[in-house]
Amino acid sequence: MAKRPDSSRPVKSGKDPHAIIHTRAKASKPLQKPLDQHLAALLNPALTSETSRDGFGEAPQAAFTASENEALRSLLSTRLEREEGEASPDPSAVAAGGANRKGERLPTLPPSPDALIGAPATVEALSKLLTEGDPRISKDRPWMPHRPPRPEKTEGGIRFASVSGYEPAGDQPQAIAELVDGVRRFERDQVLLGVTGSGKTFTMAKVIEATQRPALILAPNKTLAAQLYGEFKSFFPNNAVEYFVSYYDYYQPEAYVPRTDTYIEKESSINEQIDRMRHAATRALMERDDVIIVASVSCIYGIGSVETYTAMTFGVKVGDKLEQRQLIADLVALQYRRTQGDFARGSFRVRGDVIEVFPAHYEDRAWRLSLFGDEVESIAEFDPLTGQKTAELDYVKFYANSHYVTPRPTLLQSIKGIKEELRARLDDLVRSGRLLEAQRLEQRTTFDLEMLETTGSCAGIENYSRWLTGRKPGEPPPTLFEYLPDNALVFTDESHVTIPQIGGMYRGDFRRKATLAEYGFRLPSCMDNRPLRFEEWEAMRPQTVHVSATPAHWELERTGGVFVEQVIRPTGLIDPQVELRPARSQVDDLLGEVKAVAAKGYRSLVTVLTKRMAEDLTEYLHEHGVRVRYMHSDIDTIERIEIIRDLRLGTFDVLVG
Template structure:
């Protein structure tokens, strides 16, 4: 069904610029440091993926529901568009029309892994629950920001205030992120529900998959070598407190709590240097639940880095540090030079000693080997080539994608300008909108009110889903005069109450709710506000 094309965009608010404080813009930064100039064109990097060890499984919906209303037509049109290799499609569906079930049916019909983008964690959690119920036999995963609390590192030159990064990581969400990346690398029947924060960098998929190793029954490996391999993947030995991301040693037995498991762990029994058996067990009760022939161990961190890569990265960090210190000293900015040297050398010492440091993501460009200005690895590099992307509530999600880079850039540029970070920290950033647009596979934008970008991509064409499966229609809307609105409300509420029903009244502010509640109470109506 057609729709008139609309052109539109989002205007940026003017910035208040203090002439005494250096302000970085993408253009100015490119002139100051040419390596940071925006790339004229962007070609998405497609890293090679390992062969899937658990592939071949089909995506199958388990549900008593069948498509009804406008759902069958919308499913048929969108599946046809996918098969005809249309890159962009729009599903316009009113609230309550079953858009989530339509998406699930499209995934089942095409048998392709899918990424569902949601504008916030709350909606992502709701979608995750629904898709998990639709696909109980498949890998339905949840990938959102794992911070319960997060204050980004920042510097306010006007008041000379440095704000150190503070964060609290949610262990459960971190586990689910590991489960999501592992499923994408090992299975075909995968549906990942993610918030738009997935355009921020995570570890390089090549390193993440290359450093994973298999443990097979009957294989020969010295125990010390096995423990060293686990430490290299950021697992910690903890014989007393056995939690996710740790391992413990009991004689000839090594017990490992993998990063992606919630209530299962592996017990690896050795006889000398030979792996005698591998068992899956419950970490709480110790009860064995399965005998395994082989397991594959993935890193406990997405930022895992092999020793040679780390050493090479440190050399490049030192080279850039020398250049930046020379610039500060030449400009007479000795405080910034001293600050940058002290902070960077401390980070280098920590990386060489432990393999990581606080704020290691600011050195991601060196660790991944990317060129200046190139985007860092994101979840989109983990997606298989045949994946589908559904952008839920696209009129909200897509503007968010476009706005994330600008806010992040201004904060990082200030840190670099005043010697708190090397300028390379700017490359630890979310994707630009143009980069996301180039990286995404076939996409279906889902919304009751599609935005101008979505409609422009499809030349105003969309699949419509207006008739609900339940057959319910929107209630009639009656507009009353403002002068008598309260009196009309009182009369209608009393009429509804006489029939044994309740009334929900919505107002604009909390104060209005309090005042209206007080007035209705004076009129003898049983009323509460929330």
């Protein structure tokens, strides 16, 4: 956690009125905190309450005194006089004034009659929204899920054809036939109740093959998603099977704790391999019909909109008239980096009349464009490691190196909207006497705006996603579900775990960002950078098959209690017997059992309560000659996949987790 440095808290001096702003680090509590139009739209007018005007703050904070308010106003005035050479006698205008690219003042507009809808930021209203959902969506449904137009696909794809050495057996043939029949009768929900080991993944693959429809496989965690990805890759080696999970190896979200006055800056570590696979997934949905996406629940979080993602593409074919400078400028606009040394994914290099580009969605292939004057003479695909040419191409299509890339006209329009929101929010904070929050918000947002104007991006650009995507306040963010074609199928694997996660994602995210917006760290529109609410996911998802050994009440309610049963395993195996043994000698007993199992050529799984216990038990077993590995939440995504693969290959005999 990063606390505010001590240098910002010098000793209070009565001689210097400006010192008050440094000694007063706590956020002030206004007498009233009416929500502006953005936050009110999220809570919606149905939750209006005129009786309470408390804010989102976690703990009450002392208000500034009149002398402190005057000192803050004086400081803001002095700073702006120094920057612009002229003073503004109106403290509201001073606090509301931002700087645009040229350093000019943002004019203060009169309050709009629609600026406040009347929904206060009350804990009661927030709790009601979180527990009951948005009535406009769950009851009246006045909006339709956004289905953006998609460009014509250049690759098309081929028919789904599963490759397997096995034929459906046990309950599988009947389950496949019933599910396919339900899909063709356009049943929106079906439940596949299958016991562990009954081949539910194989059944899903056969349903996809029979219906010839693209599919999204939704898994509750990265590890299971990786396992499903490997299985579907083996079932459909000639089709586009892609992997879409969170690309963070480490993620500490931005947060503020008013009780201790602690601001926690966002820290993250992005896994480049998973980022590439995410780009490959969205590109496949845009270019092919034979697509299977295996995703975790993180796919309900916002990414760039389909409109801007497809708008920021361009194609090049042999014989085109194209200036080298224009091609370089287009690649930079797609956030490709120019380099001469490290030729990595998402970069390009120029060597005379030859431009080499490493596309964002490739791992071991790059493109070499040879120009003759202003004409594209040839396009080749080559291995970026060896430089050896692997294929001659007639046409290539470049996709952006980021899902958040935005066309320049859209970016400029977004900046205008952000400035207007900033101006209105600053006026609101100043009227409430919250000058410290106003100064903080103005400083942070102005810096972000300058970065957006100069480079087209900034740290935390996702917090401005509503403006960049053109959505209205409170509307669902663009997610992977908007990339899915209209005829797609969704399979929720382990639905009794997956579906509750979808409903819970939004709550914690909203509370954290509401605090950031309340105390001037972010504009209120940052709360539109969020995961889908459950009712939004429910409205946006296509036909769905819920797969579980223990389907929950919600899934069975959606199907009227009807489910497709898959109990008899193709292998004919039955469930193993469960033995209860005393804990007094459990470690020695475990050591003997795993050695006996390993001697037969089998592997063992051992579960413990904590990560420390997993590491200690692994060390103990290793000291006694057991080939053992451990796996817990500190192991990153790619390494988990490697551990599971090694377990299957017999590289080690025992996995502790």
